[in-house]
Amino acid sequence: MDLALFDLDNTLLNGDSDFAWAQFLITKGVLDRETQEAKNIAFYEHYKAGTLDIVEFLDFQLAPLARHPRAQLDDWHREFMETSVRPMIGEAARERVRHHLARNDLVAVVTATNAFVTGPIAREFGIAHLIATVPAVEEGGAFTGKARGTPAFREGKIERVEAWLESMGLHFGSFAQSWFYSDSLNDLPLLARVDHPVAVDPDATLRAHAERSGWPVISLRGAF
Template identity: 45%
Template sequence: MQIALFDLDHTLIAFDTGQAWTEFLIRRGHWPAEARETYLDFCRQYVAGTLDLHAMHRGSVGRLREVPAPTLARWLADFRAELAPRLAPAAHALVARHREAGDLCAIVTATPRFLAEPLAALFEVPHLLATESGLDEAGRRTGEIVGEPCFREGKILHVERWLARCFGRSLATVARSWFYSDSASDLPLLQAVSDPVAVGPDARLAAHAQAAGWPVIARPVLPSAP
């Protein structure tokens, strides 16, 4: 058994899913323009290594607290339609190479599951490990994270639980494992797989990859936005 794991933002895609979602909702008039700066501030915290993912979730997903589930489903369908032309052919080709080789493919992302699902479907990746968002009794987003965020060391926990639950395996017992990521925040999982690959890496990951002799590939090129 061989597995290929892919980070999402700035790895398989050349943009940030949460930022794209924020801009989508602002353009549609569903969110106020100031939501943009709120989200960008969280992005700056991420780059600085100070991000509290729970606070980010409350500040972004929490804005959907009053949105009925059917309405959110319509927004997500429209969002998926906007995302499709923004996916780079090189990213599709990378996933396809692993899929055609018989490798088990999964996206492993800190992005909330409900936002990552449209992208997993577009890439035809059957398994998605993501941060889980809480729901109230009416099926609306609460803004709280359920369980361990799929972030930093939490990505290893999500992968190990998935392998154990679905296949009775662990990272240590698969024949070969790849993980593709752009960020030093993913070093725990990159160091846990047999074949780490840095994708358009940030400065810290680039330095680590060079020192460790890891392969480095270019980030997928973003097609022109619609």
């Protein structure tokens, strides 16, 4: 059994689920467009530039979850999946996941986007394992608007993957081969940790690093 890890946003998805969720809530009138849209765009630009303050961002991203009942959030998310997420999923991305599942690899999505947003997306790909930023919940199941534990961001992705593997009695050395697919310079730490780092439709910084390092550069926008 080998290990195959996938970033989600702009890797398996042709877009960013984090950004799209906030925009979806703005469109629904749940978030105020005038005050929230500029912040959403600014955070996204900081992420792409590698300058994101993850704590500040999570306060912004998770706050709406604490303002509404879980049943309402789930209803909105089902609509979000249909209108925003599925159009971002190309056949090449589905095929790459199916390729690793057919090999009986241990497959997981590893994403900084919170688990409420990304859990249904991972399941859409048939991926059972999700390493994501965890939104804290109260005893009754309502979200607090804060994150729990280490965010799955930059070096935090390595920490979270290692903890996940350890929970199963495994570690990186348990696998003959390991892959990580990502588009982002923010994922350079985890890309450097696996045997087969793969740059997927990468940003300029990751592309340059991949070309210097001899890493494969692929696109999941077209055919597998």
